[in-house]
Amino acid sequence: MRVFVRLVFVILLFAATAEAQYLNPKLLEKKVTIHSAALLPAKVEIVKESAKGSEMMVAESADISSSVMDAVGHTLQQKKINVVANQFEPASMDDSRKYQLADIQTRYDALLPKLVDKSKDVKKARFTLGDEVMLLNVHKDADVLVFIRGQGRMFTKGKTAFSIINIFDLDFPFATITVGIVDARSGEVLAFTKPMSASKVLKDKKALNKMIEKSLKKLPTTAAP
Amino acid sequence: MPRVATTPKPSTFEPVEDEKFAFGKVDLDLLSEIKLLDERFEKEGAVFHETNLDAYLNRVGMAVVADRKLENVEWKFRALRDPVPNAFALPNGSIYINTGLLALLDDENQLAAVIAHEITHVSERHTYERNRTLRKIMLTMNIINTIGNWNPIGGPAGLAISLIASVSPFMLAISVLGYSKDQEKEADLEGLKYATAAGFVADGMPNSFKAMQRDVEGEQMNSFYSDHPKLQERVTYTSSSISADARKLTEEEAKTAKNDYLAVMEIADRHDVELAINEGRFRSAVFVSQKLVSLHPDSSENVFYLAESYRTLGPRNAELTDQQRTSGAKKKAAKTRSKRTLEEQDAELLKTPEGQEAWKANSDKSETLFLRALELNRFNSSAHRGLGMLYERLNRKQDAAGEYAKYLELAPNAIDTERVRRRLAVLRESMN
Numbered sequence: 001m002r003v004f005v006r007l008v009f010v011i012l013l014f015a016a017t018a019e020a021q022y023l024n025p026k027l028l029e030k031k032v033t034i035h036s037a038a039l040l041p042a043k044v045e046i047v048k049e050s051a052k053g054s055e056m057m058v059a060e061s062a063d064i065s066s067s068v069m070d071a072v073g074h075t076l077q078q079k080k081i082n083v084v085a086n087q088f089e090p091a092s093m094d095d096s097r098k099y100q101l102a103d104i105q106t107r108y109d110a111l112l113p114k115l116v117d118k119s120k121d122v123k124k125a126r127f128t129l130g131d132e133v134m135l136l137n138v139h140k141d142a143d144v145l146v147f148i149r150g151q152g153r154m155f156t157k158g159k160t161a162f163s164i165i166n167i168f169d170l171d172f173p174f175a176t177i178t179v180g181i182v183d184a185r186s187g188e189v190l191a192f193t194k195p196m197s198a199s200k201v202l203k204d205k206k207a208l209n210k211m212i213e214k215s216l217k218k219l220p221t222t223a224a225p
Numbered sequence: 226m227p228r229v230a231t232t233p234k235p236s237t238f239e240p241v242e243d244e245k246f247a248f249g250k251v252d253l254d255l256l257s258e259i260k261l262l263d264e265r266f267e268k269e270g271a272v273f274h275e276t277n278l279d280a281y282l283n284r285v286g287m288a289v290v291a292d293r294k295l296e297n298v299e300w301k302f303r304a305l306r307d308p309v310p311n312a313f314a315l316p317n318g319s320i321y322i323n324t325g326l327l328a329l330l331d332d333e334n335q336l337a338a339v340i341a342h343e344i345t346h347v348s349e350r351h352t353y354e355r356n357r358t359l360r361k362i363m364l365t366m367n368i369i370n371t372i373g374n375w376n377p378i379g380g381p382a383g384l385a386i387s388l389i390a391s392v393s394p395f396m397l398a399i400s401v402l403g404y405s406k407d408q409e410k411e412a413d414l415e416g417l418k419y420a421t422a423a424g425f426v427a428d429g430m431p432n433s434f435k436a437m438q439r440d441v442e443g444e445q446m447n448s449f450y451s452d453h454p455k456l457q458e459r460v461t462y463t464s465s466s467i468s469a470d471a472r473k474l475t476e477e478e479a480k481t482a483k484n485d486y487l488a489v490m491e492i493a494d495r496h497d498v499e500l501a502i503n504e505g506r507f508r509s510a511v512f513v514s515q516k517l518v519s520l521h522p523d524s525s526e527n528v529f530y531l532a533e534s535y536r537t538l539g540p541r542n543a544e545l546t547d548q549q550r551t552s553g554a555k556k557k558a559a560k561t562r563s564k565r566t567l568e569e570q571d572a573e574l575l576k577t578p579e580g581q582e583a584w585k586a587n588s589d590k591s592e593t594l595f596l597r598a599l600e601l602n603r604f605n606s607s608a609h610r611g612l613g614m615l616y617e618r619l620n621r622k623q624d625a626a627g628e629y630a631k632y633l634e635l636a637p638n639a640i641d642t643e644r645v646r647r648r649l650a651v652l653r654e655s656m657n
Contacts, residue, residue, distance in 0.1 A: 059261055099306065102306065128566075131648070162370075166370060
């Protein structure tokens with residue numbers, strides 16, 4: 001019986017993309033409307049897991065971060081939200097601009113564990129990054145800042161074999177992505193979503209787009225101005 | 226640039242040729258990932274650059290390195306924008322010292338000791354060795370786990386296999402961490418040799434640990450295991466390995482060394498105060514800005530940083546009490562930090578008489594210091610902004626609006642003018 005329950009759990013977790021999305025009441029009550037968004041550089045970290053442990057995948061992580069950013073941008077555009085041009089290309093930033101961006105990203109990273117643990121509290125408008133977000137000076141062009149984070153595990157053939165043999169250890173490759181949408185002036189968290197899927201989605205752009213679209217399904221579509 | 230406290234003597238240290246370590250594919254794969262990671266730190270604005278500081282770190286670092294040449298190592302010494310007191314080495318020779326640690330240390334000898342410790346990790350190829358060991362252990366764990374899961378043997382032998390399988394990951398993890406502790410001790414003791422051979426005062430090593438023992442934020446806890454030996458243990462074994470006739474600084478020399486180091490670090494320390502405030506490490510911000518004011522009491526900028534630190538400290542006490550330093554209190558505080566946002570922590574503290582008392586004392590101190598900063602330089606626009614934020618929190622709306630207006634007048638092109646304008650607009654609206 002125990003084995004059966006675990007098996008059902010595994011199937012439920014990995015056969016379908018799990019998703020969860022939380023909206024601030026200001027969005028639902030239309031006190032805030034999102035017309036434009038600025039995407040901050042995504043941080044999606046993936047590791048390669050072999051039978052001998054984990055290995056970093058720095059270059060691949062950068063590529064996947066970029067793909068996830070594209071997927072989020074694409075989804076927002078489908079919702080008639082204008083995605084402003086990337087203002088955070090490392091080559092175009094001087095040290096002080098890089099520091100401002102890093103500091104805002106750090107503020108978000110500090111809040112992220114609480115956002116993940118108590119995502120439902122986004123509905124109570126509990127979370128904010130403070131008006132320090134205005135130091136990025138993107139509020140003239142964008143209503144919101146979009147923070148993207150993620151983690152993924154890629155398995156080698158050896159590790160895959162071990163995970164199949166030990167199927168009930170629930171040790172599988174997975175990808176979790178979180179998207180936080182933050183008011184560009186007040187810093188208030190307006191929306192948060194945390195889709196989870198099997199990590200193959202990171203290599204398949206179509207599947208990735210689909211996963212992000214589903215995860216932002218509840219985000220209101222902006223009426224044409 | 227200020228005079229350096231202790232000019233290193235020419236190195237008499239014999240360089241160790243790295244003959245015993247041969248790079249394998251696994252090591253080279255790790256190295257290529259590490260190089261990419263190193264580049265990423267720069268791209269993402271994690272590295273703090275300031276011309277004098279960069280030159281200083283390089284000078285101290287290269288003095289310790291001496292003429293040690295190692296395959297696949299290019300020595301670089303950089304400050305990492307992180308207010309947590311820490312330092313680390315990448316196996317490609319990139320050594321990072323957090324601004325939080327730079328601010329905590331007292332002199333160049335302590336800095337050299339920290340750098341020497343990290344250089345030893347690189348020289349002794351600790352990262353590669355640890356990686357190799359971990360890979361072997363992980364493979365063993367996977368095999369034992371598999372045997373445990375599909376154990377076909379019944380009776381006592383089967384029970385024994387199952388037991389080993391369930392206990393082994395834990396035992397193996399402990400053995401990995403224990404091995405690392407040995408490496409850390411080796412880095413301390415070898416690092417001490419490197420630093421003294423380069424002409425730095427040997428006491429720098431135990432003194433650097435003593436500096437780290439300050440635990441300004443109350444984060445050091447006695448966990449079941451940790452990758453570094455306990456700080457007091459490190460003070461003891463490094464002190465006992467220093468010969469009795471080793472050079473020591475006189476009181477006067479120590480004072481000069483401290484001031485010279487602080488002068489070199491002034492800009493990095495100011496930056497660290499900003500980082501500490503951004504990350505909610507308010508006690509660290511007060512600690513570092515107090516150092517800045519002790520160096521240049523008449524610097525309007527340094528006084529501003531201390532004022533800003535007290536303002537953001539809010540309802541907290543500037544220094545931990547004995548009760549707050551107990552293990553139980555630290556654990557409770559860590560739990561609160563993980564569950565509550567900073568705003569919620571402030572609100573909870575303000576409900577207590579201690580919190581209210583601390584807020585009253587800190588806001589008074591902050592106001593006095595902001596006014597002092599303006600006395601020293603009436604064009605210090607940041608002090609007006611800080612006062613505005615303080616008055617806004619004290620609900621002195623009229624005063625807050627006045628200070629914000631002065632800020633905008635003095636710094637019309639500052640990066641945060643829009644933010645201050647918005648605050649001013651909200652204030653004015655609420656006053657009407």
